[in-house]
Amino acid sequence: MVNKSISEINNRIKDGSVNVVTAEEMVGIVAELGAQGAAREVDVVTTGTFGAMCSSGVFLNFGHAEPPIKMQKVWLNDVEAYTGVAAVDAYIGATQVSETLGMEYGGAHVIEDLIRGNTIDVHAISPGTDCYPRKILDTTLDINDLNQAIMLNPRNAYQKYNAATNSTSQKLYTYMGSLMPNYGNVTYSGAGVLSPLSNDPEYRTIGTGTRIFLGGTQGYIVGQGTQHSSKSGFGTLMLQGDLKEMDAEFVRASTFTGYGVSLYVGMGIPIPILDEKVALATAVSDADIITQVMDYGIPTRDRPVVRGVTYEELRSGSIEIKGREVTTSSLSSFKRSRQIAGILKDWISHGEFFLSQPAERLPSDTVSKPMKQTRGTAMVRDIMAKDVMTIHKNASVFDAAKMIMDVSFNHLPVVTENNILVGIITAWDISKAVAQNTFDLVENIMTRKVITATDTEQVTIAARRLEQHGVSAMPVVDEQHHVIGIITSDDISMLFARRN
Amino acid sequence: MKIRIIINRDIVTKPILAEAIIETGIPLNIAQAHFDSTTGEIIADIEDTEYRMIKNALVSRGAEVLRLDTPINWDEEECVECGGCISVCPTKVFSMDEEWNLKVDTTKCIQCGTCIEMCPHDALSLDV
Ligand code: SF4
Ligand code: SF4
Numbered sequence: 001m002v003n004k005s006i007s008e009i010n011n012r013i014k015d016g017s018v019n020v021v022t023a024e025e026m027v028g029i030v031a032e033l034g035a036q037g038a039a040r041e042v043d044v045v046t047t048g049t050f051g052a053m054c055s056s057g058v059f060l061n062f063g064h065a066e067p068p069i070k071m072q073k074v075w076l077n078d079v080e081a082y083t084g085v086a087a088v089d090a091y092i093g094a095t096q097v098s099e100t101l102g103m104e105y106g107g108a109h110v111i112e113d114l115i116r117g118n119t120i121d122v123h124a125i126s127p128g129t130d131c132y133p134r135k136i137l138d139t140t141l142d143i144n145d146l147n148q149a150i151m152l153n154p155r156n157a158y159q160k161y162n163a164a165t166n167s168t169s170q171k172l173y174t175y176m177g178s179l180m181p182n183y184g185n186v187t188y189s190g191a192g193v194l195s196p197l198s199n200d201p202e203y204r205t206i207g208t209g210t211r212i213f214l215g216g217t218q219g220y221i222v223g224q225g226t227q228h229s230s231k232s233g234f235g236t237l238m239l240q241g242d243l244k245e246m247d248a249e250f251v252r253a254s255t256f257t258g259y260g261v262s263l264y265v266g267m268g269i270p271i272p273i274l275d276e277k278v279a280l281a282t283a284v285s286d287a288d289i290i291t292q293v294m295d296y297g298i299p300t301r302d303r304p305v306v307r308g309v310t311y312e313e314l315r316s317g318s319i320e321i322k323g324r325e326v327t328t329s330s331l332s333s334f335k336r337s338r339q340i341a342g343i344l345k346d347w348i349s350h351g352e353f354f355l356s357q358p359a360e361r362l363p364s365d366t367v368s369k370p371m372k373q374t375r376g377t378a379m380v381r382d383i384m385a386k387d388v389m390t391i392h393k394n395a396s397v398f399d400a401a402k403m404i405m406d407v408s409f410n411h412l413p414v415v416t417e418n419n420i421l422v423g424i425i426t427a428w429d430i431s432k433a434v435a436q437n438t439f440d441l442v443e444n445i446m447t448r449k450v451i452t453a454t455d456t457e458q459v460t461i462a463a464r465r466l467e468q469h470g471v472s473a474m475p476v477v478d479e480q481h482h483v484i485g486i487i488t489s490d491d492i493s494m495l496f497a498r499r500n
Numbered sequence: 501m502k503i504r505i506i507i508n509r510d511i512v513t514k515p516i517l518a519e520a521i522i523e524t525g526i527p528l529n530i531a532q533a534h535f536d537s538t539t540g541e542i543i544a545d546i547e548d549t550e551y552r553m554i555k556n557a558l559v560s561r562g563a564e565v566l567r568l569d570t571p572i573n574w575d576e577e578e579c580v581e582c583g584g585c586i587s588v589c590p591t592k593v594f595s596m597d598e599e600w601n602l603k604v605d606t607t608k609c610i611q612c613g614t615c616i617e618m619c620p621h622d623a624l625s626l627d628v
């Protein structure tokens with residue numbers, strides 16, 4: 001039985017006899033010496049990760065102006081920061097986008113600019129009060145002019161992340177990057193073998209007050225992160241650190257095309273090897289960490305799982321989906337994750353970093369609930385027109401023209417004798433046919449690639465599809481592709497107008 | 501070298517590629533082809549010495565021919581070596597070595613621009 005305390009380990013750090021390895025190195029050590037042998041030999045295992053962590057931001061204190069202002073709203077390089085806290089405190093969130101540049105520049109870029117020592121234009125407004133009379137403030141400052149710049153990230157370092165792919169025939173732009181059509185690629189995040197929480201999944205050594213590597217300097221774990229869902233293996237951490245000490249090498253702004261701004265954060269946790277149980281947990285390898293490939297083509301909260309996968313498979317460069325080899329891409333940098341685990345190892349071996357005893361362990365039994373929605377969410381079936389007029393594919397253009405006139409409806413779904421949808425025809429198609437003198441069959445002038453909806457879909461989802469394809473109506477079909485209704489952009493605008 | 505051949509709507513149905521190949525006797529090694537109702541676009545590999553002849557043969561038939569000699573620019577300062585670009589590039593320009601360094605083989609680039617949208621760190625660009 002090995003039984004070490006944090007203060008024993010700290011004494012070894014002080015006298016230089018401490019034995020530190022990275023989580024990658026620990027895999028082989030435990031394989032060779034067994035958990036007990038490894039626990040005797042190794043005092044600390046270092047972890048590291050460097051990836052997109054949207055739930056990040058920085059508290060800033062600007063000091064008081066003369067005459068003073070109680071900032072009601074403040075913008076940093078045109079990116080709004082939250083000021084609902086005291087007169088000259090603000091929180092700049094990583095994903096907030098610029099009012100002028102949009103997604104090209106956001107809170108994450110402000111944070112990186114501050115670390116780099118670049119100047120920031122500050123613009124603030126206020127209604128003015130007796131104690132804070134100033135109404136408008138404009139100034140330019142850099143990080144040294146701030147009293148505090150404290151990074152406080154509500155949710156970082158997910159224990160593991162789902163991987164992403166796309167079953168649809170359209171390219172998708174997501175927070176998991178570009179997802180190519182027809183399972184064209186797979187993207188994933190996280191550091192696998194080096195992932196901090198995967199190396200102590202029961203939080204036996206990690207908790208409130210644990211000293212960590214954050215953004216190139218020492219930071220701390222505040223406690224559980226938001227959405228901490230330890231029961232399902234998706235634990236998260238809330239972190240804090242001094243932005244003034246950070247290095248832009250480990251805090252980088254990013255933009256995901258079509259999605260938005262995010263911040264790449266580098267963090268690492270040292271795990272004290274208190275006993276063989278802890279040692280065994282840090283022996284986790286890429287092959288042991290299992291996650292799921294989700295289909296981002298289905299825009300729901302619970303996306304369909306395409307397959308289970310290990311980090312070893314993801315890291316091999318390709319995995320099999322539906323009988324085909326699909327290339328994988330990481331969005332986190334494994335090289336930088338390794339670098340972080342290495343730096344932490346150096347700090348500890350050189351007596352520059354001491355371990356801390358957590359004041360409180362992280363909760364291990366929480367689940368993350370879905371949102372409670374109290375307003376009914378309208379379904380396509382609630383607003384679609386059910387008495388939809390359709391036309392047979394062998395009807396003449398003349399018949400179609402007549403029908404459109406009679407029902408004064410712009411879109412006619414084209415069907416077979418069994419009411420199966422094969423196309424759509426609009427008043428415009430008919431005018432075109434007439435202008436070109438092609439008095440043909442409907443089948444020959446219809447649009448064959450029809451954008452459709454199903455009756456059990458939420459209107460919000462159908463509305464987005466209408467918008468993306470630039471059409472104004474979609475036939476509603478059942479599973480056999482029978483036409484059971486039609487939904488138009490007018491129906492949708494009316495629904496939303498009623499709500500507002 | 502790589503070339504891009506653009507064939508627009510009025511000639512898209514004519515066999516101009518076949519004609520140009522027969523006329524010049526130069527085989528076109530087609531790397532990518534994309535056709536829709538308005539245009540056709542072909543990326544092909546040819547020998548440098550054959551460029552003039554094949555270009556003339558195609559241009560005289562109404563096609564547009566561009567040399568793809570300014571491949572993707574990679575800004576190593578901005579790059580964090582995540583590897584996001586690897587899975588979206590159609591010609592496998594990007595790869596990781598054993599130490600997880602990003603390797604960029606620009607000779608394979610067909611200047612499609614897909615990786616530029618993917619890169620979260622604005623590290624990739626094409627000269628326009
Ligand atoms: S431009 Fe296209 S071919 Fe060139 S590197 Fe990027 S994705 Fe690959
Ligand atoms: S996606 Fe961009 S940052 Fe990531 S490896 Fe490729 S070039 Fe570098």
